[in-house]
Amino acid sequence: MSVTTKKRTRTQFKEGLILTSLMLESKRATFKRPSIIREAEREESPEYVPPSKASRKTPVIQLKKTSAQSTKSPKQIKGKEEEKKNRQSVLSDFFFKKSCKSAECKLSGEQYHKDVIICDICNDMYHWQCTGTLTEMLDCGTDYMCSYCEKQYREFKKFRANTIITDQDDDKCPFCKKGLNGSGSKKQQPKKCLKCVKQFHSGCFSSDQMFCKQCLKIYNQTADELFPQPILRQSAHHSPISPKLQTQGSLSSFFNQAKKTSALSVFTTPMASKKLDGQIFSQGMKVKAKKRSASVSNKRKKPSFKLPALIDDPLLDDDVKDSFKRSFYVKGMRYVTSLVYDHNDCPESMNDPALEAKVQILIKENNDAIYQLREREKAGILPPVLIRYEESQGFFVEAAIDLPDLCLICEYLGEVRTARQSLFNANDSIMELLDTGDSDTSLSIIPEKHSNIGRYFNSINNKNVDSRKKQNVRSIRCQLDGKVTVLLYTKRAVKKGEQLLYNYNEAKECYPTDDFV
Known part of the structure; x- marks a missing residue:
């Protein structure tokens, strides 16, 4: 190759670089990103107000998760799948072990575990057809109480009402039969016995801080029997x-x-x-030799x-x-x-x-x-x-x-x-x-x-x-x-x-x- 051809190639290379740089500048001027165009149009509008420094948000750089963070080991995936299966099996066993508590239940097959309601008090299962009181299936979230719990609840309310009436006593001291509020300027603060739950005057109460005189006497006689x-x-x-x-x-x-x-x-x-059996011999009462001590890692116990x-x-x-x-x-x-x-x-x-x-x-x-x-x-x-x-x-x-x-x-x-x-x-x-x-x-x-x-x-x-x-x-x-x-x-x-x-x-x-x- 001659010298003249070398000079030509160099000049052509320089001219190509100049042309490519001019083309890139023209592309940058004409082809802008949509976000830049929107910002430019917003700034040119007469209603534009420049944002303050406090309101400007710093750009947040989001890093991609590495392969170690994004992917999980097969052992972890298997462990989670086993946990889900165990939970589902426990729930299915819990519900399928339940049976209708009605003695007159005649449902069987696939229909047995459908149209089921659970009592909110005892958590027992019933079919709405077997209750005898319902005409259709209850909506989700509706409270339900079975007949047995209703009966027990009525008896409990009667018992509570009777106990409230019987616990009401007169405002008199059981010992002296006088009013607990006192008379005149001298007013005594009543004391309550923890055993009989009665109030006494402080003077009529025993020296003990918990029991009245009668309950204290019974305590000294019968406390050892407990x-x-x-x-x-x-x-x-x-x-x-x-x-x-x-x-x-x-x-x-x-x-x-x-x-x-x-x-x-x-x-x-x-x-x-x-x-003791492992440390002492039966003859001569000689102590066995100690075994070699284990390492520190083996000595650690739960x-x-x-x-x-x-x-x-x-x-x-x-x-x-x-x-x-x-x-x-x-x-x-x-x-x-x-x-x-x-x-x-x-x-x-x-x-x-x-x-x-x-x-x-x-x-x-x-x-x-x-x-x-x-x-x-x-x-x-x-x-x-x-x-x-x-x-x-x-x-x-x-x-x-x-x-x-x-x-x-x-x-x-x-x-x-x-x-x-x-x-x-x-x-x-x-x-x-x-x-x-x-x-x-x-x-x-x-x-x-x-x-x-x-x-x-x-x-x-x-x-x-x-x-x-x-x-x-x-x-x-x-x-x-x-x-x-x-x-x-x-x-x-x-x-x-x-x-x-x-x-x-x-x-x-x-x-x-x-x-x-």
């Missing part, structure tokens, strides 16, 4: 009337009894007995329940027993250490955890802690708590000593009834034990004549933020030895003198707590 014999035998060793009468012999007997009961509560449990420490102060122990006796005497209940099945229509065999999928299964360490707690109660050791009373909130539970986190306080005990039997029960401390979706097989705990400390725990106010922060106790429904039980334990460390509170509506919104302190 507790089992092991508790009474233990309290007989150290039951001083006043601190001055406390002798050295009674103190030594107290600590000897405490040692016996603590040893009993530890060495009679399955967990402790297995440890959090398990702890038992509260034993009360080492005899005076405090007497205060605990006295508070228990007084509170149980007011309610007219007997102290029990297990659930009570005293109704023919609700035997112990109905307490079957296989009927509900929500009942939790505890680990071995937690089961052993429950066994130890039951052994303590059988030995007569009460939980280290005090039952107090205030007019603003009634009875409440207070920690007598410091309680650690996950401290197992008690089981919730009482009489076991079916949900249908407890629909209109006036008791304010009913606890759900088993929920099968059927009022004839669902079970509830009603602490009416038999109970333990669980009946006196108060709840937080669900509408108050400060009250929700005070919650320090939780409840759990679990299965043990083929039966369902309810446990109360601390959710955090609790100091001595702090009130023990848990949430009545933690599982279901069924209890109104708006007026709670």
Whole structure:
């Protein structure tokens, strides 16, 4: 190639660059984006007002999601699909297990699960054709009450009306038969007896702050009948009337009894007995050599329940027993250490955890802690708590000593009834034990004549933020030895003198707590 041809190509290249740059400028001038054209036309209009600096919005840059954020792993997708299937199966099982409660039901096949209505009180299923009162299917959202619940509701209203009339008493002191308002300038503030719920003059009332003279006399005679014999035998060793009468012999007997009961509560449990069998030989009582310690990762265990420490102060122990006796005497209940099945229509065999999928299964360490707690109660050791009373909130539970986190306080005990039997029960401390979706097989705990400390725990106010922060106790429904039980334990460390509170509506919104302190 010659030199002249090289020069020509360079000049042609320069001319091409100039032409392309001119063409691009002309395109930019003629072909504008629609948004720019709209803004230009808006600015040229006479009614245009320029925006202020405050009203100008900064452009928001939206970044595209990366592949790791947008796409999910196949394990996560399978897990979500399995959760949906499990929810659908639980719901389908819940509804398909329900059957029409009418004895005259003749529907079958595909029509059996159509035209179904559910009672708002007992949650039982009926066909509108089988009710005998409805002529057509109810609209969605319409309230319905079955004939059985209507009958029970009428009887409950009559009972409430009669109790309101009988509770109305004259404004006179039952002891001196004089007016409670007083006469002249001297006016006495009346005092109310917690047992008979009658008002007395302060001068006619007993020296006791809870009972009148007549109820106090009955309390001294019958209070011991409310507790089992092991508790009474233990309290007989150290039951001083006043601190001055406390002798050295009674103190030594107290600590000897405490040692016996603590040893009993530890060495009679399955967990402790297995440890002893594995550590000691039968001949010569030689201790086995310790096994090689596991790594730190293997030593980490799941959090398990702890038992509260034993009360080492005899005076405090007497205060605990006295508070228990007084509170149980007011309610007219007997102290029990297990659930009570005293109704023919609700035997112990109905307490079957296989009927509900929500009942939790505890680990071995937690089961052993429950066994130890039951052994303590059988030995007569009460939980280290005090039952107090205030007019603003009634009875409440207070920690007598410091309680650690996950401290197992008690089981919730009482009489076991079916949900249908407890629909209109006036008791304010009913606890759900088993929920099968059927009022004839669902079970509830009603602490009416038999109970333990669980009946006196108060709840937080669900509408108050400060009250929700005070919650320090939780409840759990679990299965043990083929039966369902309810446990109360601390959710955090609790100091001595702090009130023990848990949430009545933690599982279901069924209890109104708006007026709670």
